[in-house]
Amino acid sequence: MSSDIEIARAAKMQPIADIGEQLGIPEDALIPFGRTKAKIGSDFLRSLADRPDGKLVLVTAISPTPAGEGKTTTTVGLGDGLNRIGKKTAVCLREPSLGPCFGMKGGAAGGGKAQVVPMEDINLHFTGDFHAITSAHNLLSALIDNHIYWGNALEIDTRRVTWRRVMDMNDRALRTIVSSLGGVSNGFPREAGFDITVASEIMAILCLSTSLEDLQDRLGNIIVAYRRDKSAITARELEADGAMTVLLKEAIQPNLVQTLENNPAFVHGGPFANIAHGCNSVMATRSALKLADYVVTEAGFGADLGAEKFFDIKCRKAGLSPKAVVIVATVRALKMNGGVAKEDLGSENVDAVTKGCANLGRHIENVKQFGVPAVVAINHFTADTDAEVAAIKAYCANHGTDAVLATHWADGGAGTETLAHKVVELAESDTAQFAPLYNDELPLFEKIEQIAKRIYRADEVLADKSVRDQLRRWEADGFGHLPVCMAKTQYSFSTDPALRGAPTGHSVPVREVRLSAGAGFVVAICGEIMTMPGLPSVPSANHIGLDDNGQIEGLF
Amino acid sequence: MSSDIEIARAAKMQPIADIGEQLGIPEDALIPFGRTKAKIGSDFLRSLADRPDGKLVLVTAISPTPAGEGKTTTTVGLGDGLNRIGKKTAVCLREPSLGPCFGMKGGAAGGGKAQVVPMEDINLHFTGDFHAITSAHNLLSALIDNHIYWGNALEIDTRRVTWRRVMDMNDRALRTIVSSLGGVSNGFPREAGFDITVASEIMAILCLSTSLEDLQDRLGNIIVAYRRDKSAITARELEADGAMTVLLKEAIQPNLVQTLENNPAFVHGGPFANIAHGCNSVMATRSALKLADYVVTEAGFGADLGAEKFFDIKCRKAGLSPKAVVIVATVRALKMNGGVAKEDLGSENVDAVTKGCANLGRHIENVKQFGVPAVVAINHFTADTDAEVAAIKAYCANHGTDAVLATHWADGGAGTETLAHKVVELAESDTAQFAPLYNDELPLFEKIEQIAKRIYRADEVLADKSVRDQLRRWEADGFGHLPVCMAKTQYSFSTDPALRGAPTGHSVPVREVRLSAGAGFVVAICGEIMTMPGLPSVPSANHIGLDDNGQIEGLF
DSSP states (O other), X not given: OOOHHHHHHHOOOOOHHXXXXXXXXXXXXXXXXXXXXXXXXXXXHHTTTTSOOOEEEEEEESOOOTTOOOHHHHHHHHHHHHHHTTOOEEEEEOOOOSGGGGTSSOOSSEETTEEEESHHHHHTTTTSHHHHHHHHHHHHHHHHHHHHHTTOTTOOOGGGBOOOEEESSOOGGGSSEEESOSSGGGOOOEEXXXXXXXXXXXXXXXXXXXXXXXXXHHHHHOEEEEOTTOOEEETTTTTOHHHHHHHHTTTTSOEEEEETTSOEEEEOOOOOSSSSOOBOOHHHHHHHHHHXXXXXXXXXXXXXXXXXXXXXXXXXXXXOOOOEEEEEEOHHHHHHHTTOOGGGTTXXXXXXXXXXXXXXXXXXXXXXXXXXXXEEEEEOOTTOOHHHHHHHHHHHHHTTOOEEEEOHHHHGGGGGHHHHHHHHHHHHHTOOOOOOSSOTTSOHHHHHHXXXXXXXXXXXXXXXXXXXXXXXXXXXXXXXXXXXXXXXXSSOSSSOXXXXXXXXXXXXXXXEEEEETXXXXXXXXXXXXXXXXXXXXXXXXXXXXXXXXXXXXXXX | OOOHHHHHHHOOOOOHHHHHHHTTOOGGGEEEBSSSOEEEOXXXXXXXXXXXXXXXXXXXXXXXXXXXXXXXXXXXHHHHHXXXXXXXXXXXXXXXXXXXXXXXXXXXXXXXXXXXXXXXXXXXXXXXXXXXXXXXXXXXXXXXXHHHHTTXXXXXXXXXXXXXXXXXXXXXXXXSEXXXXXXXXXXXXXXXXXXXXXXXXXXXXXXXXSSHHHHHHHHHHOEEEEOTTOOEEETTTTTOHHHHHHHHTTTTSOEEEEETTSOEEEEOOOOOSSSSOOBOOHHHHHHHHHHXXXXXXXXXXXXXXXXXXXXXXXXXXXXXXXXXXXXXXXXXXXXXXXXXXXXXXXXXXXXXXXXXXXXXXXXXXXXXXXXXXXXXXXXXXXXXXXXXXXXXXXXXHHTTOOEEEEOHHHHGGGGGHHHHHHXXXXXXXXXXXXXXXXXXXSOHHHHHHHIIIIISOOSEEEEXXXXXXXXXXXXXXIITTSOEEEEOOSSOXXXXXXXXXXXXXXXXXXXXXXXXXXXTEEEEEOSOOOSXXXXXXXXXXXXXXXXXXXXXXXXX
C-alpha cells in the first residue's frame, strides 16, 4: 500500500463549500482558508441552538503501547463507515501541534485510507488557531512583567508567578530561564520558563468554552500569580481578558475539513491529555451535534485517562450525553500488554493476546461505570492472525461486549461498516444513561480517590500534607466544585509506566496539584510531566524540505 | 469627520475575487482567507515573468517628527487618485506588527479616507505571515541549542550564538535571558534573548527573496553562531533551511486586500527600518508591477533612511527601476523641523515652516542623487493655513521641484488627483535614470562613508579599529559586495535625534556592525537600537475588548 502522505496527496478533495453543504451549512457561513479548509461562522452556529442534537459516539482505547492503537484512524474510519451506511456523520478531532513535527517524523491526521485532509496544512499552520493561542498566552505573560515593571500595584510576588510563556516548538532550552536580565530598563530578574503551546491553559479554555462570552470569562479567571500572603491574582485584575479574547475571536470558531472519502470533519483545538483534558473543542462537538445525526469523536491516551476526562470534564461541563463508546484495541498492543517485547510482535502468540486482554477488559468495565454502552474495535494490522483476533472476540464475549474487526486503514469506510452497524445498534437502543463518576460536591481529594480507586483500581492515594492543605485552601476559596484532571503516565493504570496489563494493589502518589481556574479543573500530578518537549539527536527538521515539485518531503 | 475605525467599518468592501479581477488575476489563482483577503498563488505569479513592468513610484518623507507625516496614508491616497484618473494602479504596503497594537493605541493601515481594509484583520493575525516567520525563526533557534545539547559537532561557541529568538509581542522581560537552566536535561546554560518578530532577519529575507528557491538559499546563508576561532556557522550547516522554507511557503505569497475605494492593495512583509531595509516584499512589488500600470509603494522613516535603503538595497538587489518619487511633508512637521514645540503647532507660523523646509530641501536633493525625479506632496491637515502651504510651494519652486497639496485624508482619491497627474507627468517623461548611490565593489567602510557624507552630509565616519577589522574580515570572507544597511535615528540626518532641520558638520559614529548574510547586507549601527519594545505603564491591551456587537474596541 502507498504511504500515508501518498494517499493523502492522491485524495480528490471537494471544495469545502460542498462539504459544508452536506451538513446544511450555507456557503456564506463558511470563512474559507484556501479551498479545502474553512471556519464556521459564530453567527450561524448561534442560530442552531434550538435544533435537536445528533448522537455522540466516543472513540477511546486500551492503554497505549509503542505498538500503536489507532484511535484517530478508527475515529475517521468509523465516521466514513457511518456515512456509508446512510447516517449523516461528522467526525470531531483534535488539531495537531506544529512543533513536534520537527522532532519525530509523523503527523496526526489519521493514517492509511482513514485520514483527514489537507493533511500537510492540518499539521502545519492550518487556520492559525495555535498561533492565536500562543499570542494570547504571551500577551498575558508580557502584561504580568509589565505590571511589575511599572510599580507592581497588585503586589505580585515575583517568586510566585505561575503563568509561564509558550511556544509551539520543541525547545528544551526554554524550559527554565531567568528573564529580565540586562539592567533596570528590562525589569526585575526572575525565574521563568516556556511550555509548548498545547500545554497552555488557554488551549484548555478554548476547548471548554461554549461561547465568546464564556471564553472571556474563563480567560479572566486565570490565576497568573500569588501575593506574598498567597492570595491569587487573576488575568482579569491585570485587565488582560478583553485583549486576549480579541486575539482568539477567530480561533474559537470550529474548523471544517474533510476525510479522504469527502465526509465532514471538525478539527479544532488540541489540549494536552495529561495536565489538561485532551479533547477537541466543545464548540466543535456541539456544532457537529446540531448539524449531523452522528458525531464520532476521540479522547487522548487510553480510556483510564482520556475517556474519564471526556466524561468527567468535557461532558459534565458541556452537558453532553454520549450514546456509545468504541474501545480500540490491536492485536499487537494486547500482546505487549500480555508481556511480549516490541521486537517479538511479528509472531503469532494467542496466549499473550489473551493475557493482554485483561487490560482491555478493565477499560470495558470502566467505560460501563459511566453508563454508556461499549463495543470493541479491533483495528486490524496485516500481520494479525485469525486465531489472535478470535481470542479477543472470545474474551470480549465473556465480558458481555461485542468485538468487531475493523479494516479502515486498508479499506477506508468499507472496512468499518460492521462496526458502524454495531455502533448504530448501541446508540439507537437508547440504553445509555450517562453520569459522571463523582458529584461536583465531593471534596477535591475524594474526587482523586474516586478516580484512583474505581478507574485505576489503586488501593490508596498518597499525598503530602502540603498537597492536602492546598486542596482544602482551594475549597475554601470556592474552587471545591471543580472536577479533577489527572496527570499520570498513559502506559499503565498505575503510576508506573512499566506496569502493563491490569495491575491492582498499587498506590497513586499525588506529587503536586495545580489550579486551572480558567479552564475549570484542578490538576493532580502523579509522576513526571513534561510540558516542553525536546528535539531528538537527529530531528526530522534536518530532512524536511520541498522537493522539485514544491511538495513537502520528510515531514511524514 | 468619523474616526479611522468608523470609516474602515463603514467601508463597502468588494469580494477579493473582484479586486483580483481588476488586475486580471483569475479566481483560481487566489487563495482566500475569508472573503476580503487572499494570497496570490506562486504558480500564477511565475506565469507573469515575461510581461512588461508597470511604473514604480516610491512614497517617502521628510525626517519624522511627533507631528506625523502620513506616508502610508499618502501612498494609499495616491493609489486611489491614480485609479481615479484612469491609471490601473496597485499600492504596495508593509504588514503591520501585532505586538505593538497592545502597547500604544493605533494601527498601521493608513487613516481617514485613505486606508486599506479589512483594517482590524490586517493589524491582527492577517494571513499568518508573521506567525510563520516567528515559527521558522524559533525552529532555527531550537535547532542550535539542540545541536549543542547532542554533542556540538559543529563546535558552536555558546558565547557567540548570534541568532536569538523572536516573539511578535512587546516584552522587555525577554530582551536578555539565561536559557537552558534547570539541569542536565535542559542543555547548557547560556546568555540569550528575544527580539520582536519584525526584527528577525527572516523578515528581511522573506522581503528580499525573489522565489521560494531564493528564499531557501538565503535561509541557508544565515550565520547563526561562530566557533572559538571566529569562523561562521550557517543555518545550512545545521540542516535547517529546508524545514524553515516549508514553514514559509505560504508566507512568501503576496497578500491582496483593497483600499476604501476598492482598489487593489498588496500588503506583504514588514521588516524593521533600522536594522533592516524597511520595505514591503520584493515578491509583492514585482507581482504588482506585472499586473498594474502603476505601483505606488512606501519606504520606512524619512528619505535619508527609507528611500536610501529602498534604492540601495531593495531596487539594487531586485533589479527595480523606480520612475518617480513622492516626498511627503506636512506643515506641522516642517514647523517642528523649524524649531516649534509640539504644543505650539496650532498657531500659524510661516517663518518656522520656511525654516523647516531646509529639511525637506535636503531630502529633495538626496532623492535626485539617485536619478529619480521627485514631487513634494503636502499632506493637508485642517489647521494648515494658506500662507503656510504657500511657503512650502515657494520653497520647492526655488529648488526646482513642484509641491502639490493633497487632501486624501479628508477626501480619499479625489484629494490626490492633482498629485496623481503630476506623478504621471514625471513617470511618463521618462527622465528617471535610476542608479544606486555606490557600487557593489566599493569596500564596506567606504560604502558607509558614501551614505554618511552624501546623504547625511556628515564630515566623517568614526569607528573603532575592531569595527574596521570586522568589516575587513567580512570582505576577506566574500561579503564585501553586500550593500550596507544603516541603523541610526530617524529623527535627524545626524545621529543626534534632537538635531532637526538640515545639520552639517557632524560625525557618524559606527558603534557596531552586524552581518545579515541571509538577507544580504551589512548593518552599521550608529546609536542605540531597540529590537524588542516594552509596553507602556497603561498598555492599550487594558482597554481592548469586544463590545456588545462583537466589534473590537480600544485597538485603534
